[in-house]
Amino acid sequence: DTTHGPILYLEDVSVSFDGFKALNALNLYIDTGELRCIIGPNGAGKTTMMDVITGRTRPDTGTVHFGQRIDLLRLDEPAIAEIGIGRKFQKPTVFEQHTVFENLELAMRGSKGVWHTLRARLTGAQRDRIDEVLASIGLTGEHGRPAGLLSHGQKQWLEIGMLLMQDPKLLLVDEPVAGMTAGETERTAELLTSLAGGHSVVVVEHDMAFVRSIARKVTVLHEGSVLAEGDMDTVQNDPRVVEVYLGG
Template sequence: MNFFEEISHRDRVFEFLAPAASPVDVRHGPILYLEDVSVSFDGFKAINNLNLTIDDGELRCIIGPNGAGKTTMMDIITGKTRPDTGSVWFGSRHNLLTMNEPDIATLGIGRKFQKPTVFEALTVFENLELAMATDKRVLPTLTARLTGEHRDRIEEVLNLIGLAQLHHREAGILSHGQKQWLEIGMLLMQKPRLLLVDEPVAGMTEQEMERTAELLTNLAGEQSVVVVEHDMGFVRSIAKKVTVLHQGSVLAEGTMDQVSNDPKVIEVYLGEGA
């Protein structure tokens, strides 16, 4: 794929720009609400009467064995998969099941996949600049000019993700952890209200894991952050509340100490040495 094809690729998670103030009403409840959600694929029930709420500004960790429904849950929230039954609301006004993927992203839901997708031939600064562009057609993107406000926003995000000193470096020569932080920064350029982060520390060094824990903890409050992760040490370092999924529904929920001592969780997940 050449550069022009890459920057017009429709599957990039940072494709759509969220408004500066996402119009999400959380005065009367959580920012994300799933009720009795179910979906089947070829007779297999990937999500089974799932009920889940995420509060505004919360950092929530989602854990569970392979096949528990974690990825499908995120697919449903972002509009990639339509459930067979149930309700999914973003705030009290936005029924996500009536919206498509671009509209959901524009509303303020950002998703980071496990494998970082950055433009390796561009600098860190240019990646953040491209993520902020409002018109994703090739020519407007290439001819867009940065305002002082745009530069301030990029500098703010660079400092937040810890890459300010590397703003001139090509993304392709960053470490794995730095690429993960850059992609989180690209999502932050879109000013999301909810971030879905899939296995952010897979393949990271211990030092990178510590920096990632600090970053995600700092992000909570300004936005809600949902982290799907298998590394229990990392989860313990950041989690105030943990949800355990099993066979497409919530098996347990509470603090890390509560769920790690739950006999059901030990039997189906932690006891497997996960």
């Protein structure tokens, strides 16, 4: 495995809530183009970690860098989104009354003035970009459907597509396959795998079979720091990991 340099580097990050350490000297290094899965029991600190990366929560100590030199702790939440970190929350939030195509159009233009936005003309290049994203999320055939009529899985893919319209370098994805059918889960694995390389992707997920199907490298969080890291077999056979999951 060759390294391409960091897309994300958290060093010695701690976050306390009323004296309780949600993150405890967390170190996390994500290589550019990597697809990383983060697992860990409830309360391990996964959400807090995502909140720190996106500027929603400020760590008490530690450093957070994006790429070689951008200090994320100097940027606020909108600025962090602006420089290329896209976050997908667990629940899909699409514009239900707008078509799939329009949802991607709105995402491309940003949130300023929804009504005005849909009346402005698209350039050929913008149209091509939307078509390209439609194809990559497997929704070309649904482009004219109101998003509210999509299946749960299709809404999740649309939301990933909406993030892609903003050309993120790093995608943070929270429990993408929760509530999905087996077929949808499989297609989500293909989608996220296809995004890696061109993007860096960090996925928080509980579904172990899914994690196994997509991740080359898995990080196990426990009590706010890294308990184990490596490929799925290594991690699952690690006695400390077994104890946390079975003994907990």
